[in-house]
Amino acid sequence: MTQGDFDVGRVVVAKAGRDKGRAFIIIQRLDDDYVFIADGVRRTMEKPKKKKVKHLKPTPALDQNLKEQLESGARVLDADIRKSLQSLGYEK
Numbered sequence: 001m002t003q004g005d006f007d008v009g010r011v012v013v014a015k016a017g018r019d020k021g022r023a024f025i026i027i028q029r030l031d032d033d034y035v036f037i038a039d040g041v042r043r044t045m046e047k048p049k050k051k052k053v054k055h056l057k058p059t060p061a062l063d064q065n066l067k068e069q070l071e072s073g074a075r076v077l078d079a080d081i082r083k084s085l086q087s088l089g090y091e092k
Helices: 064-072 078-087
Strands: 010-014 023-029 034-038 049-052 056-062
Touching: 010 034, 023 064, 023 078, 064 078
Parallel strands: none
Antiparallel strands: 010 023, 010 056, 023 034, 034 049
């Protein structure tokens, strides 16, 4: 597991907790141990989930467009997150 596995914009799957098995997108990196994740449904941009990286499984999917939006500070909507997860094949 490298630092790049948990970049902003990366799709991750929860390995533990009540969100186990659900796909999320990393919207902010706090430090080496914690990230904020959102899926646009249960976890919105206004109320993201703070999660330990050891409880997340990184996937190869990375939304470059969303990553650039988040890093530039542009406003990202919950619909953008849902659309991204859906286009990458992680949501129904």
